[in-house]
Structures are given as C-alpha cells and as structure tokens.
Amino acid sequence: MREIIKGFQATSQDDYQLNVTNIIKHAARNYGGQEIAARRPDGTMFRYTYREAYERMQRLANALKGLGATVGDRIGILAWNTRETYEIFFGVPGTGSVMLLLNLRLLPQQLSWVVNHSSPRFIIVDESLIPLAEEIAAESQKVEGYIIITDKDMRDIKTKLRPVYSYEALLDGAEPQFNWPNLDEKSAYGACYTTGTTGRPKGVYYSHRNVFLHSSNLIIRLGMGITDCSYQITPIFHIMGWCFPQASTMVGAKLVYPGKYSLDELEALSRIMVQEKVSLANGAPAFFLALLQYFRTLKEPPNLGGARLLMGGSEPPLDMIKGYHDLVNAEVIHAYGATETTPVISCNRPKPWLDRKLSEPDRWDLKRKQGYFSVMIDVKAVDLRGNEVPHDGKTPGEILLRGPWVTGAYYDAPGSEAQFTEDGYWRSGDIGTLDPEGFLKITDRLKDVIKSGGEWISSVDLENAIIAHPSVVEAAVVGVPHAKWEERPLALVVLREGSAEKMNADEIRSHLSKTFAKWQLPDKVLFVKSIPKTSVGKYDKKVIREQYKDAYTGVQSR
C-alpha cells in the first residue's frame, strides 16, 4: 500500500461522515415535491412524491428494527425495479444494515452459495420471485424471515417460506419517523456478487463513502440535475442499478421505475419514456438495441428530446449510436466499469478541443471508445511483465484501476489477493488501449488473449478475421500450451457447406496474414463440424482448451 503523507492540521469538519443517509435527508428536505412514477404490474402508473417515499423509507427502517435487524446485519433483496426497491435503497442501509442485492439471473445453486456466504438475516422478496426464494431457502436455512413485496393480502399468498411478512403490512404498522444513526462512511452500504464465468461468485461490499462519491461522479459525468427525469432500466441487482437511484435522488431528479419488464414490452416501455419525458436512462446495449429496432418499426418515431442513454457492459455498435441520434434525438453515452468499480469509472463525453479537430466520421468513431476516466480514478495499462504501456491508442495493456469507488478486496475470498497489485490497483482482467487524450478502448478480456513469447495475441480479433473469409461460418481461437512460447494460437473453423474441398489451413493463414503479423497466426487451423458452446451460446473455451491442451506438445517451433 502507498504511504499517506500527513501535512499541516486543517480546521475542517473532516469527521463529518459521507454516508448515503445524508443524501436522502437532503432530498427529503429539499425535493419533497418532486415526483416518482412507477409502473405497476398491471401496466398503470403509480405516482407519489419524494416526501411520501421518504415517509415509507422511515417506516421500513422502523419495521426492520421491529423485526430485530440491527447495525451490521445483511438484508437480502430479490426484486425488480419497483418503487419498493427505491424505498429499500435508502430505508435498509440507513439503519446500518447492508443491502445485499441478489442477482436473480444467477442459477439457484449460485444464489444459495451467495446467501450462505453473506448470511442475510432477512430477505425482501418480490411476490413474483417467491419460487426462486423457495429454491434458495432450501439450501440456506439461516435466514430468519422473508418480507414479501405484494399488493395482496398475505393469506392469498401461497409459499413454503417461513416466517413470511408483508412489506406493506410491516410499513403500515411502523412509525413514520426514524432516527437515522450517524453511520461511519466506511461502513458497508450494499453488496453485490460478481458473476464470474469461472469460480465462485465474489462479494463486493460497497462503503457509504464509495456510494456517495460514485454518485457525485455520475452526476458530474452525466450533468445530472433537478430538471432530469431518470429511467431505471438497469436492474437494481446489477451493481445497485449503477447507483442511478442514489445519484438521481441527490440532485432531486424525477424518477421513473419500470417495474418487472421484458423485451416483449418495448411498446409500453417506450411509451413511458415519451409520456414521462425521460431525459436520462441506463441499461445494457442489448436492451437499447431492441428498443431502437422497435422505434424503427414506427411510422412516426418519437423525439426523445436529447435524452442521454448510458450504456455499459458491452460496446454499443456505431450503427446504434448513430441510429439513436438520427431517428429519435437521443445521445448514447458509452461508459466502462464492473461490479468492482460501482460501476462507472470511465465515460465517453466529448471534449470541445477534440471536436474542433476531428472530422465528423472520426467524431462518431470516437464515441465507440469507453471514454476517459473520472477524477480520483487512477488507471494503468500494463503489459505481460507489469510495465506500463504507452498511451498511444495502439499498444494494449491490462487495465488496472484504483480509486475510492474501486474495491480493494473481495469479501472473505481467500486466494483472491492476486487480483490486486501491491500498490493498491485492482486488476480488471480487461485488455485495452489508452490514447493520448485518455480515452480507453477495450479490446479483449485477459482470458481471451493468447500469451505468446511475452506478447498478447487477441483471439477475438483472429476469430473476427477468420469469420470474414467467405467460406467460413464459425471460428474459435484459443491459446494452447507450448514449450517454447508459453502459448500458441489454435483455430477451430466450421466451413460453409461445400467449401471443404478448396480449403486448407494455409488458405486461412494466408487470409489472416493480410492483417496479422506472422508470429500472430495460429499454428494449427482445424476444420470441425461444430464448436463446443456454453448454455448461453458462447464458445466454451474452457472445454476447447482442455480438448486441445496437448496439440502443441513436442512442437518445437511455429
């Protein structure tokens, strides 16, 4: 860890705690009249104000206290983007408990593992998710009770969960005023678990200080303000909905919660956008791509009035970025982050001096990058030996991150220390370039690159290039152990029907050599009938690597 140098003593109130409770107190004092609109399960809109929501947060806090929950407890949340989850975002952590967001997309056995690892005393469950909660409950018996979010009378709810409480009934029976504790800013506010494709989920416990500073960062990066209307598309169980609820509340924006939704409801979801005058939304490119395709089917696509759409997780295609601009007057903002970074640490925002210099096509192209980093975020891109690579927009490096909303550890995860450097950086596992203006371009996941002779070879780039060959249908490239070079690339190729005769490995290599150096070409190109895939349709590289692990044994040179 870095040494911290103490200077002259200041007189400032440096012991004033940057906890999230101060955000909601601020909102209650100043934004009481602001509106919150939430889609009910029947599709109609429920409306109330910050003032009314704040009263319910206090009732919730009193109810939890009444059940025996206390400072330091974890409270599990299994819910959709409803107004109740908005209440939970402040009502639960305000008591000093940790809001543990359970990712309902995980497999039940993974979720049980998370619940056993984090030990919540209570779990708040949306009625529609009772079956999932029951599956988890079978494997995690220490939970002391389940609180069901439902409009129904509890006698009409059939469940094996025990004991169960009604969220509404608890609130009805609780006092409308709560005396919030003055929480240490370093206390955990919420927790999310990573959904690594390999290994166990890993717990990231976000401090109050982290969430406050990240929320401020979001406001500054997106220019959020009181005239905004925030649409919470990102599920709240994905990195706390990217802290949109907290940031929006801090500036007193109007809030819109879509409830449980699916891609079958694009008509309803887009109608809300127009009706509520949404100016800010967040979500995955997959959602917004589907929404744009829906807009393209309309005779008269709406004008979204310059709404900013924050996207992360994967890179939004250029065609989509332009499409939103041209068709519905909305701006796609590409951001970068992870569960470990709360998440937004980098955000693609224009720079006036660059805009003046760049041609229009270059300006659009720049929007595909992951943007530049936020203040207080330290970034390094390092090569295989751990040396920083030049910020030339070309040389790839693993992205290392440090800052007040980056995690410094995983909770109770022995062996995970290797994910952190001695000087306090978290290893993102992403490979990317940094250009002289600080713009990040993610090129690969570390696990998808082949380490050959001290250099990286991008398997994704090779795959894309092979697929571009007219005779090829599918291609997967993996690194296979090699005595001299550590790893060498191996390609599996599925040919178009009837192409087999004219094709051979050299034809593929010669095709690739137009864009790759000789040392980057796969030593073996194997033509196969099909490529092993995972349950979600991605190439199963673990299986491929295992299957071909001896392919280069005894091979002395490439």
Added chain:
Amino acid sequence: MREIIKGFQATSQDDYQLNVTNIIKHAARNYGGQEIAARRPDGTMFRYTYREAYERMQRLANALKGLGATVGDRIGILAWNTRETYEIFFGVPGTGSVMLLLNLRLLPQQLSWVVNHSSPRFIIVDESLIPLAEEIAAESQKVEGYIIITDKDMRDIKTKLRPVYSYEALLDGAEPQFNWPNLDEKSAYGACYTTGTTGRPKGVYYSHRNVFLHSSNLIIRLGMGITDCSYQITPIFHIMGWCFPQASTMVGAKLVYPGKYSLDELEALSRIMVQEKVSLANGAPAFFLALLQYFRTLKEPPNLGGARLLMGGSEPPLDMIKGYHDLVNAEVIHAYGATETTPVISCNRPKPWLDRKLSEPDRWDLKRKQGYFSVMIDVKAVDLRGNEVPHDGKTPGEILLRGPWVTGAYYDAPGSEAQFTEDGYWRSGDIGTLDPEGFLKITDRLKDVIKSGGEWISSVDLENAIIAHPSVVEAAVVGVPHAKWEERPLALVVLREGSAEKMNADEIRSHLSKTFAKWQLPDKVLFVKSIPKTSVGKYDKKVIREQYKDAYTGVQSR
C-alpha cells in the same frame, strides 16, 4: 460531538485520499488541450493550455522544494487573479505545503498579525504588491524569502524585501516533473483568515478533503462542465476564489483570469466576457451591479448566451437580477456562504415543481433568497434559547451549519470555541428564515438585531422603514441595554433640511406601527445632525451603542 456508528466492514478502497492533487493529475491526463486565457498587465491576453500550466505547476513544486519548503509549511500568497495564481493553487498545496491566501484589502497591521499567526516560510508576491509586502515584512521577520511574480529581470525590481527570488527564474531553473506526495485528505490545503469587524482575524485551514468535496458541490450546484468557460472575478484571496479554480479544473472548463482589475476597467472586462465566450463567472454583487450599469450605457448590449453569474456576500437587488436577464441574457445565481464554509453551502437554483406553481412575480421574488442547502450540509435555524424555529419562511433564527466543508474550529484561537455548538455546528452569526422548500432568506446579522424580551427585533428592517419616511435622510437603530427587556431599540434619525419643525418621535413611531408590532418600536427616537460612520461608510454601531449605552438606565417599562 456526535457518535459515529460503525457498520459492517466494506471492501471499498476507503483509504484512497481525496486530495486536490488528484484533481490536477486528472486534469493533466484528460484536459491537456483545454485553453487558459489570462489578461496581462498591458491588457493583452496570454494563452496557454492545461498541459503547459501543469508543467509550470511541477516546476513551481520543484522550485519550492529547492528552496527548502517541505510538507506542512505555510506559503503566503499576495497576488491578483493571474495565471500564476492558478499555477500556485495546485503547485503549492501539491507539495504538502499550505497555500496561505493573504487578503490584500486588510490593513498592513492586520496582515502582519495574520502572517505572524500563520508563520509562512515564504511569501509569493505580485510585483505590484511589493510595497504592501514591505510593510508586512517590517512586522514579521520570520519569513525566509519572497518570490516575486514579474515579467522583469530581478535587477530592475527595487525592493527592501530580503531575500527575493523571481518566480519565473525559479521555474526556469526547476525540473518539469514533480513526484507529488500521496497527501492525507485531512491535511490543510489552503488557509484564509476572516476579516471580522470586531476582534482579531481568525484562521480557517481548509483540508484537501474539504476542497475536493466543496468543488464537487460547486460543479453539481452550477451544472459546471467541460464546455464551460469560467471567469475568475472573485479575488483569489477571498475564500480561495470560492474554489472556482479547483472546480473548473476538475471538469476541464476553459479558464479566464482577468489579472489585476478595477471597476474603472469595465469595458475591458466585459469585452473579455464576450470574446472568450464566458459562460460562468463569480463575484460580489457590487462588481456585477457596476458591470450592468456599464452594459446599460451601451447602444448594443452584448448577448452573454445564458451565462451564469454566481454572486454572494450580499443580496443582489431584484432589479439587477432582472436586468441581467432582460438586457444581456445572463442568469444571476445567488449563493450563501462564508470564509468558514469554503464558501458555497446554499445556492439559489430553480425547482421545477415550484416553478409550475408560482406566478412570474413570485418566481422572480424567490430568486432573491439565498437558495437551498447542498447535500451533506446540515442546517438549523435556532431562536435565542437555541431551539429550532419552524421552517415557515417567517420565523427568524440564527443559522447553524455543519458539514464536510464547514470549519470545525479556528486555528489557534483560544476563546473561539463558543462559535461552535456541542453537536458540531458552526454558529454563522447570520439570522434568517427557512421556508418549507428549504430556501434560506438572510434577514440580519446577529450583531444587528436587538434582543428584547426573548425575541429579536431587526434593526435593519426598522432602519429601512424609517428611511422610507419622506422627511428622513438617514436612520440607524441599535439595541441599548434595558433592565427589564435586556435590550430595547433606539433610533438615530437625520432629517431632511427644513423638516425638523413638523417632526417628532411619535410621528416616526406612528409611521413604523403600520408594519411593526408595538413592542418592536424604538422607545427613543433621537434626531441628530449626523450618524457616526466607519472608514468604509457604514454606520459605526459600536460607537453608537457605546454613546447611548445609558439611554434606558432607570427606565422601567416601554
């Protein structure tokens, strides 16, 4: 002090230090191409970039190190709003020294007192301020050297200061790279001394954490961003220029420094505004009132493109707020704060739900209030007994403030503890009302109200009402000790020539009773030829109170 409750352990990097050095590192990485424009003494504009300024900051840091300055030292600054002061704002505190801003409007003996109290090892002095520095030097002999900001060769500078260095020569001789220490966020970044009309100046030492959080707050309250152009009108020695340099740098705004200026240069100052496309400026209402008057003399007043003008210190008149809007398309933003609050803790920004409700005159009227408070700022308005008054927009209370950019003490100022409450609030000495929307309206200074029978009577309100009488030229009201009521108001009135015969105390009281309750009326109204005034033309209430301190002795009832 309040108890701090520790919750569950988080995994966040909570030991990442919120120091101001991280702001300039961020700016250097991401805003290198942004422009800084600074007016030279000859009126021409000097232009360079963040990148070039950053190199000079590093040279400055190395130069100070070369002189022997080290972590914890104080470095005095006696300068105008020049580009060198911008360099100093990061180059000096980045080394771990404290940037001590000397208010050159203070009397030399006050400044000497400040210098002796804060013990700077070096003082950086603008060439034009050498005579003032020499006056101070005579009284404060511990300063080890003076660094002169000048374009000239040092041989052409005549001064008794010893030893002296040239700022430019020091930078020329220093390395362009500095290895910034990782400063504890609780270390002092800068210091300003209050200029209390009574008593000694009191030192406020701002921590790095304070300045970072206050800058974020400014950005959020004003919606500052990379497309802004910030004009530094507020002198840098007034509460660090209200942290505009730090906030503007954090978002990469274009910066404009006017250099040394006076109200005689409104033509030049306003031309810069138009030419540089200033979108944000700060300053005292007195400056902006003069500027508006200048605009009013123009045949074709400029269009300022919606520029935001942040004003504090005193209340901008409604006529001026409207004038800026109607004449030059600029928005006056009224803010509230003090040296003790870094300063901006409250800011008048519109609320959409209020705007929809209010009539146009009421919307304008609302702009006269000091606005609502920022997130993380706790405010209380308390009566004479220390009880909170209702937030009804009517009941006045003394404003108490708490938060991360409020001071928790004065540096080395025995006896000043009474300015702070047990639960950590700073007593502002201002009296105001809070309305149900959280808007503050300052009505009086505590020292200007009369404490009568457990209630406050506003001397300012009484004065304004008396002056409204057609026969009155001037009026001052003070509180005079009273055996039964603690204090009672006494009015001194200067009459218009020739009005003396028809006027008497009852006529004044009867005039006042239209708007004041009977118990608020002055017991004595004395007609005088002139009212004692201070050197700056304000009523000298200390003298008046002393002169009439026995006026109510022996008086048993009002």
